[in-house]
Amino acid sequence: MQRTVIHVFLAAVFLGVSACATLQGISTQIDGWEGIGQQPLTEREIAAGLKEALEVGISKGVEQLMKENGYYGNPSIRILLPPEAQEVESVIVRHVPQGQALIDKVVLKMNRAAEEAAKQAKPIFVDAIKQMTIVDARNILFGKADAATQYLRAKTYDRLFEAYYPQIREAMEKVGAQQAWQALAQPYNQLAASPLGSTVGASKTVPEDVSRYVTERALYGLFVKVAEEELKIREQATARITPLLQKVFGELDKR
Template sequence: MNKLFKYIALSIFITAGCAELTQIVQTIEGDRPLTQTEVANGLREALKIGTDSAASGLSRMNGYYGDELVKILLPPEAAVITDNLNRIPGGEKLLEDVILRINRSAEHAAKEATPIFVNAVTKMTIQDAFTVLRDGDNAATQYLRNHTYNELFKLYQPKIESSLNQNLVTGISTNDSWQNLTGQWNRLAGSLAGQIAGFNTVEIELDEYLTHQALDGLFLKLAEEEAKIRTNPAARVTALLERVFGSSEAQR
């Protein structure tokens, strides 16, 4: 009986020793639990990389204009114009000119988006980071949108407005083109023929509309970048990203 007890005790010691050894090996290999700092830094790093990539892509020539997912069209209030372009001399060409210039303005403004996002990312708390990591999908993008949209709008709108007022081609700005288009339409709508036809004038702040659309496109591209980092190991371009998101992926 004493021998049996000794055998059991020895087995327990060996088993415990193996478990301890395994834990040491795992720690050496990087399987230790993530620290709060690593999670927070990993999320911040992912957002900085994602926002920089999204903004850089949209700031290129045709970044907005050449991408049907984010291409900015005229406001819905302008449908009455687009539906009746044949009533305006050269209306179709004028319309396309305005759309092109609007998207060029957004591409110009996107060049200034990265530092705005970086400033917002640095404000993410450790608890926020853990929540975002746990929620998955596009949680980081939604967090950034929900917590910074108003601030980004206030910072982004002046850049959009400045871009709208810049002379892009032949000394005409985007605002000039928009006012020309809406001015011609509103004159028609205000005429007797327009009143009989029931046409309404178009009154909209183009810079506000464009800012909303530009930010929507930016967040859409950011969501795509976040998805890459969460689902594609090749997109985790730093050791910290691989550790944070690889660990999160393994826990699902």
């Protein structure tokens, strides 16, 4: 009788341990959102979280920039005259017919071109994000406040420029920015090339095609907006709009 009781007890213990092991095995195989916040942060979640964060940041940033005054209404990223023209702006105002009006028109239309081209930016960025590795993601998550944005810039800027430049040129033609710039640049360059040029301080000519310059400034503004959104996700819990973002970036709150 005593031996039977011992056997029953051992069987119960064995079954209990087996059941626990089975349940534990099942819980580690769950691949859904139900376990988020309860399971330890995995390498896969870090990578997915970083990619999701960048997509969220890019979506918000691009949506803001593609609106009217997305660039023009934001002093921190508003596209101004190229440096060559800024140096001689006072000469243009004084000696080019309707110089100030032409400058104002050029500045407005350059920004309108950037706002128009911003509509094409998101798919280019998203495609680049897909190339991020797990190692990259971990380094970025625990890196500087703009680590993800800087990574994206370093890895994709040249490709983005090549893809973005034609969009800027097309947009500049569409909104009349290139025509407005030429209306300003041509008379100024004629003045600079004349004997009178040096006497009025117009010794430098300005480029007649500013599409490359506008592209550079448009991409600068784009990265500024992405960095702003990245910082929000890192520092503000309310900006983490999905369970995955909450779990991944919640790790930063513990540090």
